[in-house]
Amino acid sequence: MKKIEILKLESLSRAPMVVEGYLFEGSDPDAPSVAVIGAMEGATTLPLYSASKLVDFLRNKLGSEKILGNILVIPSVNHYALNINERFWPLDKTDINMMFPGYNEGETTQRIAHRLFEAVQDYDYGIILETRTDLATCLPYVKLFKTGYEDVKSARWLGLKVIHHREPESIETVSLQYNWQLWGAKACSVVCPHEPLIDPASARVIMDSLINFLSHSGIIRYEAFNGYNSTVVTRERIEVIKSPRSGIFIPTQKPGTTVSKDETIGKIVHALEGEVVHRFLAPCDGMITCIYMHSLIFENAVAYRIAKIH
Numbered sequence: 001m002k003k004i005e006i007l008k009l010e011s012l013s014r015a016p017m018v019v020e021g022y023l024f025e026g027s028d029p030d031a032p033s034v035a036v037i038g039a040m041e042g043a044t045t046l047p048l049y050s051a052s053k054l055v056d057f058l059r060n061k062l063g064s065e066k067i068l069g070n071i072l073v074i075p076s077v078n079h080y081a082l083n084i085n086e087r088f089w090p091l092d093k094t095d096i097n098m099m100f101p102g103y104n105e106g107e108t109t110q111r112i113a114h115r116l117f118e119a120v121q122d123y124d125y126g127i128i129l130e131t132r133t134d135l136a137t138c139l140p141y142v143k144l145f146k147t148g149y150e151d152v153k154s155a156r157w158l159g160l161k162v163i164h165h166r167e168p169e170s171i172e173t174v175s176l177q178y179n180w181q182l183w184g185a186k187a188c189s190v191v192c193p194h195e196p197l198i199d200p201a202s203a204r205v206i207m208d209s210l211i212n213f214l215s216h217s218g219i220i221r222y223e224a225f226n227g228y229n230s231t232v233v234t235r236e237r238i239e240v241i242k243s244p245r246s247g248i249f250i251p252t253q254k255p256g257t258t259v260s261k262d263e264t265i266g267k268i269v270h271a272l273e274g275e276v277v278h279r280f281l282a283p284c285d286g287m288i289t290c291i292y293m294h295s296l297i298f299e300n301a302v303a304y305r306i307a308k309i310h
Contacts, residue, residue: 001059006074007115009108017079019112021119022055024064024071026219031069034125034219036210037116037176038074040096041088042081046192046199047129050206051075057211062220069219072123077116097130098171100179117179125154125217126180126187127210131194136302138290139256140205142230143189145178151186152232157216158190158209159227161256162289162307166235193255194293233307239286241304245278247271249297251304258287265304268297285309 006019026033038051052075058067076082080090088095094109101121102114120126132138141162142155155163168178180187190209193202208227215224243249251266259265259282266280280303290305297303 001064006119007112009112019074019077019079019116021072021074022059024058024067024073026067026069026071027065028068031218032124033070033072034127034214034217035072035120035123036074036127036129037120038076038129039082040077040128040130040176042078042083042090043085043087044131044192044194044196045082046195046203046206047131048076048082049198049203050129050192050210053203053207054210057207058220062222066221067219068221069217070123071214071219072120074116074119077112097128097176098174100174100176101183113176117176121180121183121185123185125213125219126177126185127158127213128176128187128189129192129206130189131192132290134302135293136290136305137193137195137255137293138191139288140193140202140209141191141289143177143191145172145175145181147178147181149181149184150188154186154213154217155188156230157213158188158230159212160190160205160209160230161228161287163230163232164191164235164238164289165232231307233289237308237310238289239284239306239308240302241280241283241306243268243278243292243297243299243301243303246297246299247277249292249295249303251280251291253288253291255288255291259285259306261285266291271296280304282306 002023009017039048099109099113101117103110104114144165145168212227214220215222247268253265263282268278286306286308292303
């Protein structure tokens with residue numbers, strides 16, 4: 001294993017910010033390569049934790065003789081945001097994942113994106129660990145943009161329950177996944193639950209998915225347990241359930257739960273009087289993929305997303 005410097009930013013008031021990658025060089029020159037990117041944002045540590053556990057697995061548990069292709073793991077990009085529990089770059093509130101392919105003479109986050117992209121653009125596969133940008137937590141799933149260069153087959157190697165295969169929004173054309181695909185990498189994102197504390201069960205699912213990918217792609221020699229036969233879900237199959245009232249939100253089901261039509265999945269309690277003012281009923285048979293993550297909910301907020309069963 002080699003620890004390499006991806007970028008270094010000098011600071012007037014503190015030690016330089018150094019972004020490091022862990023490079024595991026493979027023994028087979030014909031084997032494919034992969035780069036795994038951890039936390040590009042703060043306010044949640046699951047992407048950071050998952051990437052760091054992958055480093056631990058590759059360095060201390062797998063054995064160098066079983067690494068066939070090059071693997072680059074970059075656990076953290078946005079240290080400043082992680083340290084103070086901010087989601088975006090704290091100095092100007094910009095999102096590094098909206099700055100690709102970057103510009104070396106631009107603003108700070110554009111320069112970070114440029115140097116990161118230079119380090120990873122030549123890898124065969126790319127996996128980005130990220131969280132949702134809205135006030136929702138979710139089951140771990142694959143986000144795969146429709147660019148004409150995406151690869152559903154390799155996304156299935158992660159073995160997660162759901163692959164959300166969709167057109168990118170116009171703003172997402174400056175994301176890492178989109179630009180990575182345009183440069184020829186088979187890139188996708190693993191969307192992690194947005195939770196303030198590490199959930200060991202979710203962390204285990206994400207870790208297993210990364211090992212599944214490395215094994216099925218031929219990058220490592222390892223007999224991993226098969227994951228799920230991923231269901232590819234398009235936006236048309238997602239049922240969005242909005243809250244008709246404001247109040248205290250109490251979900252009774254978790255992301256990843258399969259529900260039946262008209263099953264109770266949550267309720268809203270009047271914030272001052274304590275009575276139940278609304279019960280959420282599943283509008284269809286399907287699986288809950290996302291749930292509003294705050295205990296106080298506003299009228300018309302998205303409370304649930306359900307992937308419909310045909």
